[in-house]
Amino acid sequence: MLNTVATKTTSQMPLTVRERRSAFWASSDAHNPNGYMVYNHTLIPSTFGEAEQQYYHLKSAVQLWDVGCERQIELVGPDAAKLVQMSTPRDISQMTHDRCFYIPTVDGKGHMTNDPVLLRLDEDRFWVSISNSDLMLYYKGIAAALNLKVEVFEPAVSPLAIQGPKADELAARVWGGKIRDLRFFRHMRVDVNGTQMILARSGFSTQGGFELYFEGNKDGDVVWNQLMEAGRDLDVRASAPHQSERIESGMLSFLADITFDMTPFEAGLGSLCETERDIGCLGWAALREKREPDRQLRPIEIAGDGLPPQGEFWSVIADGRPVGRISSSCRAYSFDCNAAIGLIDRSHWSPGTALEILTSDGLREATVKEKFWGRF
Incomplete structure (x- = not known):
């Protein structure tokens, strides 16, 4: 997550009309978040409750996330x-x-x-x-x-995420059993209190779920309350994308893991690039020359107890010299380890390579992993 504001009340924050709110702002904020962030000029709650408890709840139940910042x-x-x-x-x-x-x-x-x-x-x-x-x-x-x-x-659209293993049951109770057949990264129209809106099987977690692309700025609280009521026995809760779950699953954060100086190949997205024929992309010719990157994002396991908070890139060191940077790190609770995403030089990105990470509280031993922990 980016730009988190560590405060329990929005009255402590310098708010202006530039910090936009989604159609779900009031409903989500009413659940007492303990952190906020500005993302795409939009203010959203970013953390709720104790991190480890929220992590396990996401993996066992269902959560509603105000992700109206996805403009x-x-x-x-x-x-x-x-x-x-x-x-x-x-x-x-x-x-x-x-x-x-x-x-x-x-x-x-x-x-x-x-x-x-x-x-x-x-x-x-x-x-x-x-x-x-x-x-x-x-x-x-x-x-x-x-x-x-x-x-x-920019249309008036505020996505609402419904995430977790019980998301199918909750969505089916509100919009009918047909949504169970919706395939990953497909979308369909559902009736939202008399208006047809888009429901997509997607979301910023690997726990399964949907995103409702809510149109308009009014009555977001109505659909929020409908979902909360329908999921009461499913232990539905207000929450937000979880840093640990997304890092262990290899879900990338733009301006953190992916930066403006990187190519898709460095970000591990080469499979999404058509380089054999010119399809009309303005960067096509340049990308053809950059298909073999000298650095690439890799999963990194960092030794030791829990890591300190990370507010800057951590240097990756091998053989006494820098060979990369760590952009995101966390405690991967399900796997009892410290997980990280690192941009690593080709010379040291092979699985099993030993590294050192210069964290904010000193050097830690680390290892390049073959795959991200949450990927099966």
């Missing part, structure tokens, strides 16, 4: 698909109208600008659900420079 960029018009394709090396030509694609977006030099989820709503209509960086001006600039026939704007 949407809508592209609609005859050139909408062309404009999306110009921004990403992932081929979207065969994307059907019920699909969600995780896409790396890049600039003309092949460096990453975001790692959003792309939803195709119609032949000429897309939502780009962005991570924590501004991307809309990039689309607007290209569209204006090339005089493309496309509108680019």
Whole structure:
């Protein structure tokens, strides 16, 4: 997570109209979060309760997350698909109208600008659900420079995540059993109190669940309360994406694990890049020259007891010299170890390689792992 504000009451925070709130802000905030963050210019609760307890609850029950900070960029018009394709090396030509694609977006030099989820709503209509960086001006600039026939704007959409192994049961109680058949990274329309809205099988955890793309700024509390009431016996709780669960599962955080100086290949997203043929991505030629990276993200296990809080990159050392950086770290409670995500030089990224990590409380021994702990 980024930009967490450690306070128990929003009255302690310097708020202005620039810190936007989602349609679920009031409902989520009423559950007494103990931390907040600003993400995509949007204020959301970021932590609830004791970290380890919330971690195990996510893995055993069901949680509601206000993720209205996942802002949407809508592209609609005859050139909408062309404009999306110009921004990403992932081929979207065969994307059907019920699909969600995780896409790396890049600039003309092949460096990453975001790692959003792309939803195709119609032949000429897309939502780009962005991570924590501004991307809309990039689309607007290209569209204006090339005089493309496309509108680019931010719709009033606030995603609400329903995550955990009991998410299917909760969603089925509210929207019917048909949602159980919804495949991963597919979406469908469901009736939300008389309005058809998009429900996608997706979310920033590996515990399973959905994201409801709630449209409008009113009555978010109505659907929140409906879900809370329907899931009372399922132990549904308000919460937020969990740092430990996402790190042990290898879920990347933009501006932390992925930075603007990295390519998709360095981020381990090379399988999402079409480099054999020119599909219209502005960074295509540059990416072809960068297919063999000299550094790449790797799972790193750090020895010892729990780690200190991490507020900066930690240096990775081997043979007395820097060979990378740690961008995210945590205690992986289910695996009784310290898990981390590191950008490691090719010379030292093989599984089993011994490393040292210069943490904020001193050197720790570490090892490159073959895969992330939460991946099966």
